[in-house]
Amino acid sequence: MNGFFDLDNPAWRFVGKFFDACFLSVIYLIFCIPIFTIGAANTALYYVFLKLAKDEEGYLIRDFIKSFKQNFKQSTLVWLILFIIGVVLIVDIYYFKFIPTTKGVFMYYVLWIIFLIYSVINLYIFPLICKFENTTKNMFKFSFIMSIRHLGWTTLMVILAVVIILSATRVPPVLVFVPGILAFFNSYIFNHIFDIYIRKMQEMEKEQETSNENI
Numbered sequence: 114m115n116g117f118f119d120l121d122n123p124a125w126r127f128v129g130k131f132f133d134a135c136f137l138s139v140i141y142l143i144f145c146i147p148i149f150t151i152g153a154a155n156t157a158l159y160y161v162f163l164k165l166a167k168d169e170e171g172y173l174i175r176d177f178i179k180s181f182k183q184n185f186k187q188s189t190l191v192w193l194i195l196f197i198i199g200v201v202l203i204v205d206i207y208y209f210k211f212i213p214t215t216k217g218v219f220m221y222y223v224l225w226i227i228f229l230i231y232s233v234i235n236l237y238i239f240p241l242i243c244k245f246e247n248t249t250k251n252m253f254k255f256s257f258i259m260s261i262r263h264l265g266w267t268t269l270m271v272i273l274a275v276v277i278i279l280s281a282t283r284v285p286p287v288l289v290f291v292p293g294i295l296a297f298f299n300s301y302i303f304n305h306i307f308d309i310y311i312r313k314m315q316e317m318e319k320e321q322e323t324s325n326e327n328i
Contacts, residue, residue: 130165130297137161137173138293144181152192155239157181158292162300163244163307184242190249191242195235202228233260233267240303259306266302273298 137158144154160180161173202224209221237256241247247255260267274295281287 126168131294133165133173134162134293134297135290136293137177138290138296140174140177141292142289144177149189149193150181150185152188152190152195152239153181153185155192156184156188156243158296159240159300159303160184160243162293162296163240163304165297166300166304180243187249187252188239188242191238191252194249194253195231195238198231202231230257230260233257233271236260236267236270236299237303240299240307244303244307263306266306270299270302 141154141158144157145151157177157180161176164171164176206221206224206228209217209224212218212221234253234256237260238252241252241256241259245255277295277298278288278291281291
């Protein structure tokens with residue numbers, strides 16, 4: 114019984130992280146207000162939660178602001194590209210929805226498939242930016258590859274997002290906490306996926322070192 118009230122109990126630690134997610138969600142929304150900062154805010158949110166999911170807690174706000182500044186340029190560029198593509202896709206989908214021809218129906222469904230691909234790239238790219246250093250072009254490339262290679266996890270995150278958002282709409286004020294809650298749960302999945310690539314990179318570095326020593 115005493116163990117249940119121990120703050121180091123895994124259950125209580127999880128609850129504490131969940132409340133941190135709700136708190137940071139509010140901070141995130143404040144940083145998103147200028148609109149063009151949404152990309153940097155997304156990256157900063159995942160920077161904090163990828164650490165939090167691994168019990169590498171630091172200072173929530175300080176770490177958020179640190180990542181926001183460090184990744185601002187690349188994250189903003191990515192966000193602007195995604196924003197423009199998203200607007201074009203939504204307009205085109207809306208346009209072809211009212212074209213009753215065979216070509217119109219075909220294009221309507223093709224655009225929805227493209228929008229789905231666009232959505233999963235959106236899902237992966239900001240966590241990737243805060244975890245790895247690479248060119249913007251490669252970030253888009255790896256976001257797509259990872260989303261397909263780990264399709265099961267991608268599907269789970271999409272389902273999770275739909276369930277949480279639909280549940281939150283029943284109590285509209287709760288929507289404020291949705292970004293943080295989604296990032297919180299997704300971070301456990303992203304850590305699992307990213308660790309696979311980090312281990313491979315470490316193995317390649319060790320092989321390279323061994324190869325250099327034998328020369």
